[in-house]
Every structure is written in structure tokens, then in C-alpha cells.
Amino acid sequence: MFVLYNTVIHLLAILALPFLIWKIATSPRHRFGSLQKMGVRGSFGLRPQDDKIATPPLGARNDIMRNNNHEKLVWMHAVSVGEVVSTTTLIDQLHLKGLKVFLSTTTKTGYETALKMGHADHIFFFPFDFPWIMHCFFKELSPSLIILLESELWPNLIWMAHRRNIPVIVLNGRISKKS
Numbered sequence: 001m002f003v004l005y006n007t008v009i010h011l012l013a014i015l016a017l018p019f020l021i022w023k024i025a026t027s028p029r030h031r032f033g034s035l036q037k038m039g040v041r042g043s044f045g046l047r048p049q050d051d052k053i054a055t056p057p058l059g060a061r062n063d064i065m066r067n068n069n070h071e072k073l074v075w076m077h078a079v080s081v082g083e084v085v086s087t088t089t090l091i092d093q094l095h096l097k098g099l100k101v102f103l104s105t106t107t108k109t110g111y112e113t114a115l116k117m118g119h120a121d122h123i124f125f126f127p128f129d130f131p132w133i134m135h136c137f138f139k140e141l142s143p144s145l146i147i148l149l150e151s152e153l154w155p156n157l158i159w160m161a162h163r164r165n166i167p168v169i170v171l172n173g174r175i176s177k178k179s
Helices: 002-026 081-086 088-096 108-117 131-141 155-163
Strands: 073-077 100-105 122-125 145-149 168-171
Touching: 002 155, 073 088, 081 088, 081 100, 081 108, 088 100, 100 108, 108 122, 131 155, 145 155, 155 168
Parallel strands: 073 100, 073 145, 100 122, 145 168
Antiparallel strands: none
């Protein structure tokens, strides 16, 4: 099933590539964060104190995201504004325990909200769920724990975490019997 999933997403990406290039080229909304989502080195997100809205320029130093000290780091993923706002108390509690929290979002408004709130140590767009992109993010972050809000279950993210013995917690997940 896992091989089928990866085959399908790669084929869909190839088929959608012309459309995606056109959308990124013509729409600032779709351009925002697209390099981060593709795992382009040097385009990873921001610490809240670095910038309040804009994404870093292509080629900007990536050292702010790398976990060089191998600190206890939590990768928390919140899709959009509602989930980002709901992370505030949990992020504060994790900070009290001495953990760094890197927060990923999927939407531009979620990203902007996270920057304005300033609770996370680092904010970035959630990468596309391709194994080679996930590998880049895991290599940079070296998380100790991954927390997914709602039911954002990404197979390559979960598989890569499992391979590296990193626990994954789904908070407020809505999973039905059919899923």
C-alpha cells in the first residue's frame, strides 16, 4: 500500500507540474511558501523574531532551522488558523519542560497567525509528503517528537518518524471506523 501511495503521488505531481508552475508564477498566494514545501535548502521558515510576514529570500541561510545542538525538539503541525491558535497553551507547556517547538502550517493564514502569535521557536510550511522531501526536513530538524493536530495523517511523515524511532502523537484527531 505504501509503494502504491508513493507511486500515485509522484505520478500526480508529474501530471500537475505544468499547472503548479503556472499557479506559482501567476499567483502570489500560491507562491508564498512554495520553496519551503518543496524542501529547497535555504528557504525554510522563520523564527518569530526574524520577520513578521514575509518568507525568507531564496538562498537565505538555513542555519536557523537546523538542530545543530541536537536539542530536544518537537515538530508540531497545525494546518490553518484554528489549529495554530489552539497550540498556544501546549507550546507554552512544552517550553516549560525545556523543549523547543518548531511549528509547521499548511496555509498562508496559518503561517502568518503563527508568526504574529510568536509562541513557537520556529515556523515553516509543512513539506510535500514525498519521501525525499521528508528526508530533508528530518535531517534538518532531528525532532524528538512529532505532534499532529486534527487528522493530518501523512504516510511518508509517519513512516520516516517510525524508521527513526520518533514518536508521533495525533491530538484532537477525528478518526472514524472507515478510516
